Amino acid sequence: MSTSFRPHRSGDLHFLKRLNRSAILELIRRSPGLTRADIATHAQLTKATVGTGVQSLLKQGWLREGELQKSSGGRPGRALHLDEQHFAILGAEVGVHGLRLVACTLSGQVLASHHERLSPSSPEMTAELLANLLQTLTQSPALEGYCLLGIGVALPGPVAPKDAVLRMAPNLGWKDVRFLDLLRHHLPQQDGAWLMDNEAKSAAFGEFYFRTGQVPDSLVYVSAGTGIGSGMIEGNQPLLSRGFQGLAGEIGHTVLQPGGLYCHCGNRGCAETLVSGWSIRAALGISEEEGLIEALQPRMHEESVQLTLRRAGEALGILLLNLHHTQNPSELVLGGSLVQLGAPLLDPALSYFAAHQNRLLGTTQQTPLRVIEDSTFVAARGAAAQVLASVIHGPSDLI
Amino acid sequence: MSTSFRPHRSGDLHFLKRLNRSAILELIRRSPGLTRADIATHAQLTKATVGTGVQSLLKQGWLREGELQKSSGGRPGRALHLDEQHFAILGAEVGVHGLRLVACTLSGQVLASHHERLSPSSPEMTAELLANLLQTLTQSPALEGYCLLGIGVALPGPVAPKDAVLRMAPNLGWKDVRFLDLLRHHLPQQDGAWLMDNEAKSAAFGEFYFRTGQVPDSLVYVSAGTGIGSGMIEGNQPLLSRGFQGLAGEIGHTVLQPGGLYCHCGNRGCAETLVSGWSIRAALGISEEEGLIEALQPRMHEESVQLTLRRAGEALGILLLNLHHTQNPSELVLGGSLVQLGAPLLDPALSYFAAHQNRLLGTTQQTPLRVIEDSTFVAARGAAAQVLASVIHGPSDLI
DNA sequence: GCCACTTAGTAAATAGATAAAACTAAGAGG
DNA sequence: CCTCTTAGTTTTATCTATTTACTAAGTGGC
Structure with missing residues (x-):
């Protein structure tokens, strides 16, 4: 059964600020090219609040200003887009027949990817190999200059909701594996948000979250x-x-x-x-x-x-x-x-x-x-999407 | 398919205040007898915030102060409870073999109930009968002095998520019924929150929400x-x-x-x-x-x-x-x-x-x-729970 | 009884967020 | 060139939570 004591959400002014910043960022993520005025309308915030929020998101590297919109009898607004050149996220899928890795931008665009075929092996060896492949991926020229937000891993089995344990993976022969711990052991310098989930859930999330x-x-x-x-x-x-x-x-x-x-x-x-x-x-x-x-x-x-x-x-x-x-x-x-x-x-x-x-x-x-005809990287990209969402909506200091 | 443009939540100071008030209220609802200090700990709010929040909830009739707690080497805290004598909620279930009505308090305690056996009839006639029974129920002596928060109705069929339509009820022979509109027609003076849902969902909600x-x-x-x-x-x-x-x-x-x-x-x-x-x-x-x-x-x-x-x-x-x-x-x-x-x-x-x-x-x-051996009033009470939750967490001015 | 200590709760001052209002910027159209 | 309209910023106001200081009310040692 269970039942931790989980109270309802409460918050302070800082929480409110974060909430509004993430709402602004999500709006632009979903509808690239919105102006500050559009955002004020859709998010039900005042122009002033949107103005300061956008300003800080611009400075932090989440957004960039785009072209002027067409005017319809007034000052034209300036389009806002995600800054696709600042942050990147790593995603990986451990599959029965191999490892899949991607690095993608805030909009889900794949900057670099790798598919390594291999037969099932132990959690430890798999983690070490994946760590090495991730390390190689981060050094690819396509990722030059990017700031990494974190790493998401999709796994072929049920993942416990709280304690980040892969309960089992019948087709790998694994049971109760703390895969993130194993992976982190071989990637100690990599910081940011880390998470893991079942591959179908990661894929579901990515297909939803990266849609515009x-x-x-x-x-x-x-x-x-x-x-x-x-x-x-x-x-x-x-x-x-x-x-x-x-x-x-x-x-x-x-x-x-x-x-x-x-x-x-x-x-x-x-x-x-x-x-x-x-x-x-x-x-x-x-x-x-x-x-x-x-x-x-x-x-x-x-x-x-x-x-x-x-x-x-x-x-x-x-x-x-x-x-x-x-x-x-x-x-x-x-x-x-x-x-x-x-x-x-x-x-x-x-x-x-x-x-x-x-x-x-x-x-x-x-x-x-x-x-989806080719779903090779869908779960890996979805795991990256989960990381992105956890940074945008979680207690990160990057936003 | 669908897909309205649904942005993420944003909020102003008033929203924040409401959020914290409802968090306080939910904590006391789940754990009657908590003190202001307990709430400050659990909700991660400061003593001052909890103090003013509790004060306004006391004044509005949501809470009442109880006995002093035992001291463990300091000033004893004062227990807070739901005010069970101020607000009441109406819940009803339209079943295949009859109507079930309850009136309950904030903690889900049933103040009055009624079970009317009848065979399926038209939506209009059922609504009229239910309206009359509700009217009678509100005049029962057990409800004397209570302020009604609203009415929830549980129905034996799928209810569309947005437009409050009972899509169908095969065992009643109904299809696309706006039952709340019919009911409201016969209960024009009754205000507060109105909602309807599928009976299993109402029951699920009540069994969860009214648990302490x-x-x-x-x-x-x-x-x-x-x-x-x-x-x-x-x-x-x-x-x-x-x-x-x-x-x-x-x-x-x-x-x-x-x-x-x-x-x-x-x-x-x-x-x-x-x-x-x-x-x-x-x-x-x-x-x-x-x-x-x-x-x-x-x-x-x-x-x-x-x-x-x-x-x-x-x-x-x-x-x-x-x-x-x-x-x-x-x-x-x-x-x-x-x-x-x-x-x-x-x-x-x-x-x-x-x-x-x-x-x-x-x-x-x-x-x-x-x-549950006797689930006669479970769905009706659950519908009342849904109303209560919508008042506590919705845009009501009662909190 | 006195005093140190602890915890609960309140009051006043402060900080920080959004809102409101005024203002500047920039284009359309006559 | 002027008016109108919309976008965005700046300034000021308002509101909320926090901080700090304080009061209230117990325990326990002496």
């Missing part, structure tokens, strides 16, 4: 790879929920087929027994050593492959529908390596979801579902 | 009645998510049995086809007119009844497990009329959940699950 213009009210990211995970973001909140034990979003272990096949977790009929990298491998006799996509490419015409993928796709469709009826996000995003299997898997999933989602309400309004 | 002492980090309430719904509250937030179309928590329509029985929503294999008041009636040939519990009581020994309830219970267990793997609350609460069916339904559910919940993490930590 129209932003959905809520978004669920479904990560379909060796396992199936999900993350939800809602209400423009800078943090996203991990659940009590870090199990929030573990939709791969929701039961879809009572009495069905045994899952590696010991339960029967988990969604992952129907749709996941490992269950497809098991069904089609593909070893861990082979790449799933590469192994299946030449066998796509086989009937057993088509049938397996169709069944997996239907299960994925059910998962999407169940998310619709539990979280009901205003947008769904589907990523992960299984997406590369293409139509044989995705068509049944998408058509099941499209056909069933409106039955209950009897409407025709479809929840938009976006499929 | 140790409070769970998150809580999911599962309402098992004619249909199955759920609501989740998390992170001490004063509001709870309805999802984009109001479908969040509609776990009764998650698919548990692909290709299973047809549900009234038109899909197949929804959880409600396995466990719900209507599916149990259908399976055992019990008409809408009879009370389900009353009809089953004498038939409990029949094998078909036992089998039906066992199967329903297993499905309920799967639902609980799936919630565990999607939301992962730190506490589960099970309520609704089906609870009255007792062990034949509950035992399979609870034992399934207990046996399967720890498989993934391999721990022995059990998520506490509380079964």
